Structure formats: structure tokens, C-alpha cells
Amino acid sequence: MSSGTKFNFDWPFFGNKHIIDFLQASIHNNKLAHFYIFTGAQDLGKGTLANFFASSLLCRNFSDGKGPLPCGECPSCRHAAKGTHSDVTFLKRPEDKKNISIDQIRDFIKMMNLGSFSGFYKIGIIKEGENLSIEAANALLKTLEEPKPGVVIILHTSMLEWLPGTIASRGQILHFRPVARERIYDYLISQHKVSRDFALDLSSLAKGRPALAAKLFYDKDFFDFHKKTIKYFIQGIQSGLNEKFSLAEELLNSALAGDKETKQGAREIAGDILEIWQTVVRDLILLQFNLEELIINRLAMPELKKINFSLNRLREISEKIKQGREYLAANVSPKLVLENVNLQI
């Protein structure tokens, strides 16, 4: 940041400094885009950064021209932290729906058009924007073509390629990148006081995503689910069909039964399961090339080393899992997809 600027920032955020610098410079220079697209893999902190950005724009300190931003104390910051700020509107796909619907986007646009209640900015945050239905995307496009002053829309997505090109071309696209494993390792030890050995396991599992590493550390149920998914898969690929089925079913059911608060849908959970399975197959392939240092599922190393499948077999399994993920994306029943993958591997 150049010297002589009036703001300092309090964004406790790790990684993707290029994006932080860019957003903070836009605030300093008062050069805001009307529409930002935050894109990159899940768990890189896109939503968190959108919140820091929004609360900074709405903080009293911003209108007073001083830092830190956000102050965390003014009424605006307190509302923003609770997710109840009247000038911030969130939009996301309902749990039980396939898409963000046209009706949802109409309400969202109505809110945006009302203008700011507090006299500053009106901010709309669209989560997982790839879920916009075609009609919803078209309706949004009209708003993006004629932006009202003070309106800032932030859409985040882990699948930029699923967004209609007409929408993507309207936005200031910011690419979130994975963070190096060594940096996540250091971060876990210095910021979260994780032991060295566990930090090594977690930073490997995190696949470059600091938020995932922290979640694995703090959310014991989530970590246990992760561990179970890895172990069951390793057990499953070495056993008969019946056992495979019961392991997969138990995984899905136990994940669905637990964690009522954040209640993920079966589709998301099945997607997570397949993604984790894919990392195990990747690890097994890497082990064949003696690339132990690149292993993601380091915590299952002894079990992984016992498996002696041919490279061809591993590639086949990988292909079946990939197919399963495609079926899932095409809305085939999650249970059916898992069964089907199991049947073929």
C-alpha cells in the first residue's frame, strides 16, 4: 500500500494477497467496480473476503475517512458481523432447490434498487453463483447492464465456467489461488497452535485451501467424516461388493445424520465423498512413482502403502469416480451415484 493513505485495514485473512491488495487499493482510491466475481476452488476464503470488503465499505470509519476498516465496533460493523445489515443482501440456492430461481433474483434486484438505507453502499453477495438458473442470470444481467450508483454486487463461484459468458464478461474477475502447503503448515502452527505432526497432516489434506485446513482443525465431526471417508474407501476397494455398499451407505447416512446446524444436502456430501476418494486414488498413483512427499492423505500412509494395484486399475477407478461426479452434477440421485461407482471399482 502506498504511504500517505488514510485507511488501514483489519482483515485477518491468509493467502491471496494479490486480491487483498487490489480490493484495499480500490477502497483507498475510491474506484469500485459495480460487479465483482470472486472465483477459485472451494475453501479459499472467497466468502470471508467478500464479508471483509462489504463491512469495510459500510463501516462508519469509511465515511469518516479513517481506519481501521472495518472498525468492528460501530453499529454497522456489528450488524455486518451478525449478517443482519440492512444494506447487505445475501442470495444463495435454497437447500432443497436445484437453482437460484428467477423469483429469488427479482427480490434481490428489488432490494438493490431500493438504494442504501444508511446512505453509503448497497451490497449484494451472491453465493455459489454457478447455481443461477438461466432465467435468473438473464434478469441479473439487466441490472448489471444499468448499474445504480452505490450498488456493489459480489458473486462468488468455484465454477466460473458454469456462469453464462454474458454475466462473466460484466464483472471484475478476481482469481483466488491455492496457497502453498508449506505456508499453510506455518500458518497452522503460528496462528492456530497446531502441533507439527498434525499440521503436516492437515496442510496435506487442505489441498492449498487455508479455510479447509482451519475447518479440519476446529470441526471435529468434519475431520472425523474426512478420516472415515478415506479409511472406508481404502477398505472398500479391497473388499467384496456387499461390504463396499454398506460402507458407502454408512458414510452417507452418518454424514446426513450429523451436523444438523449446517445441514448439507446429500448431493454435497456425496460430492465431498467422491472428491476425497479421488484424492486417495491420486495418492496411490503417486506412491507408485515414489512421490511420497506429494501425498494428500498422509494420515493414512500405512494403509495406502499396503495397496498394490496396477497403474491401469488405478486409472480405471479414477475414471469411474470422475464419471460419478459428472452424474452427480447432472442431478442423478446421490445414493445411486455412490452405489454405481462402487459397483464399478
Ligand SMILES: [Zn+2]
Ligand atoms: Zn465500523
